[in-house]
Amino acid sequence: MRLIAQCCAAVATAALIVLPAPAQAAPGDALHAALARDLGWDPARAAVHQAAEAASVPVEHALRARLGDRFGGAWYDSGLKVGIVDPADANVVRAAGASPVEVTRSEKSLAEGKARLDRTAASPDVHSWYVDPTSNSVVVQARTTSAARAFAGRAGVDAVPVVSEAPRPLYDIRGGDQYVINGNTLCSVGFSVNNGGFVTAGHCGGTGSPTLGHNNVAQGTFAGSSFPENDYAWVRTNSNWTPTPYVNNYSGGSVAVAGSQEAGVGASVCRSGRTTGWRCGTVQAKNVTVNYSGRLVHGLTSTTACAEGGDSGGAWLAGNQAQGVTSGGSGNCSSGGTTLFQPLNEILNVYGLQLTTTGGGSTSRIVGWQDKCIDVPNSNGAEGQRLQLWDCNGTAAQNWTFAGDGTIRAFGLCMDVAWGSRDNGAAIQLARCSGNPAQQFVLSAAGDLVNPQANKCVDVTSWGGTGTPLQQWECTGGTNQKWRRA
Incomplete structure (x- = not known):
């Protein structure tokens, strides 16, 4: 047998590999949830927002062509805004369905200033520069305000200095x-x-x-x-x-x-x-x-x-x-x-590593019988602590991380079938994560939380309520064995 690393070979420079975007589910919920999270949008209105944004693009193109050197840039902010250097153009902009904003510089003059910066040597302290239509200015981002001003001064450009973190390739x-x-x-x-x-x-x-x-x-x-x-x-x-x-x-x-x-x-x-x-x-x-x-x-x-x-x-x-x-x-x-x-x-x-997966590392509650949650009693994340059913309350005792390696974790410990048992009635508990098959769980599409080693389900003992301990039991399809993430 031999090892198959390749040693002492010439190392050729490789082109940067750009990963294709992963296949996506239908746009809807996931996209709108992300827009709600990152932009504060109402998910129900996300499609309307995006349709309005898309509709503004041909309007912008048409006004840029019509106004020519008088066009002062455009941006979207609850509707299309268009900069005008001549107040007489306001009615033209309104008639096109946009809102006019009076500005002092045309888009053309700002672009000329940015082009002068492109031709000027920049020190490592200068990070980036661009035209910002919303402020009707050229912006220079740098480690310090003085570095930004010095760079703009060498180019003969009146620019707005902004202190920023240095960008890096990813x-x-x-x-x-x-x-x-x-x-x-x-x-x-x-x-x-x-x-x-x-x-x-x-x-x-x-x-x-x-x-x-x-x-x-x-x-x-x-x-x-x-x-x-x-x-x-x-x-x-x-x-x-x-x-x-x-x-x-x-x-x-x-x-x-x-x-x-x-x-x-x-x-x-x-x-x-x-x-x-x-x-x-x-x-x-x-x-x-x-x-x-x-x-x-x-x-x-x-x-x-x-x-x-x-x-x-x-x-x-x-x-x-x-x-x-x-x-x-x-x-x-x-x-x-x-x-x-x-x-x-x-x-x-x-x-002590966590595999990067398409769904791994996400944390949620696990909700089941009587709309109650799998819970760590008294938030006591100790090895051997038996899990229970409890009223959902949003505490750390009910936050479960699906790590992507088949384990479900809380307080740095893993959900576990006591003693690796395959028997009905074995306690569901917390234990030190060890890679043992007793710590592998699959939440099926049918809502069964199954330990594959025993091929048995996480079960609410005797169909009890708040405070009832959890056990392993033969999967019956009963609602005391049905779970969902929430």
């Missing part, structure tokens, strides 16, 4: 993409984590090793690494890099990551890596101990998929469920081979 972290360790070793990204970075293979780099992204831009540093015995690591990235819940499918798109429920032996799995792209196979065996030239690694999963040098650390998926990161293998992608991966949930648990 890049996405995506599973399967290339990254570079210590300037000369090539590996592949595993999965993004909400802690700010990604998981990968431990043999790719030691703790403290610096990394560059797929575009050769400084990316981060190995915050933890274990090899041999294990083959896992995580890279903490800098603020220029944003975790995303996607894996490169090397066909011009990305696969969304919804969670990390472990697939069984015989299940189909696919992997992504910078050398051989997207390759698939089946799970052959779990808990495999591998001898890499005298260096033993335990707990790996063996598959029939192929991989080659540079694919190390890359992402493995079963459908939309994250499985692990590429460790090593034998053979190649021409004649076929066997490849092993380090299971993901162990990595997350060891480093």
Whole structure:
């Protein structure tokens, strides 16, 4: 068996990869909820707002053409506003359906001032400059007011100085993409984590090793690494890099990551890596101990998929469920081979990381029987605390985070079936998050909150009311086993 990082290869400069927008559900609710959240709009009026904004665009174009050098810019603010340098144009603007605003500078003169700034050398303290029609001015953003004024003065432009934070380029972290360790070793990204970075293979780099992204831009540093015995690591990235819940499918798109429920032996799995792209196979065996030239690694999963040098650390998926990161293998992608991966949930648990998913990390109440909530008694987030049904009150005792790894968390602990029991009547409690199957729960479309290990439901004992303890019970379809997020 061999490790499949690619060492000492020439590193070519790669173009910035722009991720395609993920497939969206029908616009409606999600879009309008976001507009309500970020703009304070009434969701019921969002479509009306957007229709009015769209209708203002041809009006703006027509008035710009008609007024020519007298056009003073346009902006939307509860209706289209148009700047006019000649008050005689007010009736023309009103007749077109817009509101006239008298200004002193035309859009053309402001654009000429901005063009002079474009031709003037700017110091690093100057961040950006643009024409602002709402204030009828050229704006210069800089670290200090004096830096902005000095820059505008060199260009001979009367500009408004604004103190701002320096902008920075933003890049996405995506599973399967290339990254570079210590300037000369090539590996592949595993999965993004909400802690700010990604998981990968431990043999790719030691703790403290610096990394560059797929575009050769400084990316981060190995915050933890274990090899041999294990083959896992995580890279903490800098603020220029944003975790995303996607894996490169090397066909011009990305696969969304919804969670990390472990697939069984015989299940189909696919992997992504910078050398051989997207390759698939089946799970052959779990808990495999591998001898890499005298260096033993335990707990790996063996598959029939192929991989080659540079694919190390890359992402493995079963459908939309994250499985692990590429460790090593034998053979190649021409004649076929066997490849092993380090299971993901162990990595997350060891480093206290949270997988970035399409829906993970969101927090809500879990509401069920009698419209009451799953509750931590007295907000006492202690290991072994049995959960109960209680009147919904919005406290932290009823805030549950669906972490994206199959766990449901509160107070830093996981919802758990006591002692990993498969029996009816086992207590539903809080416990230290350990990766145990007793801490995996799926809220089905039918409203059943199921522990897959036991294939049983979270149940309100004896159909009780406020203060009733929760238990595990065979799924019956009863309303005392039906739950929803709220």
